[in-house]
Amino acid sequence: MQRKSRKDPVAKPGAYHHGDLVTTLLAATTALIEERGVEGLSLREVSKRAGVSPGAPFRHFSTKKALLTAVAEQAMDRLSDALTSAQTKLKSADPAAIYEAIGVGYLDWALSNPTHFQIISSRTIIDFDASSKLVDQNAAIRDRMVDLLLQAQQLGQLPPAVDLNLVILSSRAFTYGLARMAIDGHLSGWHPRETPTKAMRGALRLFMTQLFVPHSR
Amino acid sequence: MQRKSRKDPVAKPGAYHHGDLVTTLLAATTALIEERGVEGLSLREVSKRAGVSPGAPFRHFSTKKALLTAVAEQAMDRLSDALTSAQTKLKSADPAAIYEAIGVGYLDWALSNPTHFQIISSRTIIDFDASSKLVDQNAAIRDRMVDLLLQAQQLGQLPPAVDLNLVILSSRAFTYGLARMAIDGHLSGWHPRETPTKAMRGALRLFMTQLFVPHSR
DNA sequence: CGGCATGTGTAATCGCTGATTACATTTGAC
DNA sequence: GTCAAATGTAATCAGCGATTACACATGCCG
Numbered sequence A, B: 001m002q003r004k005s006r007k008d009p010v011a012k013p014g015a016y017h018h019g020d021l022v023t024t025l026l027a028a029t030t031a032l033i034e035e036r037g038v039e040g041l042s043l044r045e046v047s048k049r050a051g052v053s054p055g056a057p058f059r060h061f062s063t064k065k066a067l068l069t070a071v072a073e074q075a076m077d078r079l080s081d082a083l084t085s086a087q088t089k090l091k092s093a094d095p096a097a098i099y100e101a102i103g104v105g106y107l108d109w110a111l112s113n114p115t116h117f118q119i120i121s122s123r124t125i126i127d128f129d130a131s132s133k134l135v136d137q138n139a140a141i142r143d144r145m146v147d148l149l150l151q152a153q154q155l156g157q158l159p160p161a162v163d164l165n166l167v168i169l170s171s172r173a174f175t176y177g178l179a180r181m182a183i184d185g186h187l188s189g190w191h192p193r194e195t196p197t198k199a200m201r202g203a204l205r206l207f208m209t210q211l212f213v214p215h216s217r
Numbered sequence C: 001c002g003g004c005a006t007g008t009g010t011a012a013t014c015g016c017t018g019a020t021t022a023c024a025t026t027t028g029a030c
Numbered sequence D: 001g002t003c004a005a006a007t008g009t010a011a012t013c014a015g016c017g018a019t020t021a022c023a024c025a026t027g028c029c030g
Helices: A021-036 A043-050 A064-089 A095-112 A114-121 A132-154 A164-184 A196-211 B021-036 B043-050 B064-089 B095-112 B114-121 B132-154 B164-184 B196-211
Strands: none
Touching (some): A021 A043, A064 A095, A064 A114, A064 A132, A095 A114, A095 A132, A095 A196, A114 A164, A164 A196, A164 B164, A196 B164, A196 B196, B021 B043, B021 B064, B021 B114, B043 B064, B064 B095, B095 B114, B095 B132, B114 B164, B132 B164, B164 B196
């Protein structure tokens, strides 16, 4: 019965009951999964941290998966920003260089935001296909990569006979694999005595030099 | 109270109470995760399928994670077998060819046994480091790859200045990335109109030709 | 100003889960 | 044949996601 004091609203004054529960919930969720991982996340803990009852989140997210999908959308935004930032920070119009810079940016972001990376990559803990934002933004990233490859091809930076679809898939598999290895904890076993970032950048560099015009011819 | 008929033991006769609960549990677990995925697996369902009470599994596996780790050990055995089989089936002593064959075998196995692959790759749903079998067998696979690369290097099949540790890491990241993309459902988005197996083999082939001696020099 | 539909949070509850405990039964070694 | 150890059962616990009925605040209508 007994409700908590109505006289001093804890959160933003002059707002709804709570203030802005949606924002608070997303923040609380992000914080909790960064503390204890996605597996151990419970809606009740999120509610407690947000200072509301366990049933409150369901007013805004019909299911736990929906909440996590919303978090994934935020994460995808940040990833997109990180990639464009990596591209613009590199002041160059060389497609191959940009291609690599984006790869490095992708890996850096994944390592800096492991749980977010894990969430947007998963198709079981979120409802990826139900979010047009996630789908579209993912496709947009791919389109950017294809565009860069086309430019590189026109500049003769790629072997002429190469299948662009295979190159795209290879690049994606490579970066995705590196990121997942790091996040899944496989890296130390497969590249001893080297910091993850250095190992990953080295591998990426090797991949790029192998992929793009082999010195001459 | 009332127990089930003792007069006709369902399982193997002339054995313990149940027969061999451990084996039965492992089989039931494998079957259930193949039907409904790892996320939705519950010990109670496993128990029900095995025909025992919900508490019974805890006599043999102190925790759910322990049970799944045991399943992972079985899976790792099968993966190792698949890799050696892929190697022996290819009647060739060419290190580069063997290297690729193992890669193909790895991808084939992952696609044929997605949930098993998922389990042995995870460090959250199983206790990988607690199982010396998993750790050792994983290291053994890596050692085999290193050995092949050393042979290839001696035969001049690799660029002489290349860092072998980076090559190993790259190869692993590449195959792991491909397998995970397929299993995580990313493949269709990154290589439209192509069956997963064909796309993955094509990408792997591209990777190998780029990695090993570029035609000449 | 007063009433009231709507939006928002609470409380209680459901069925399920992993895990623990006390107890019953079977087994095999002595 | 006896008995400690091994194995399975039953009952129970706390915690989970989700649903429902209810309490309250808000802002719009007149």
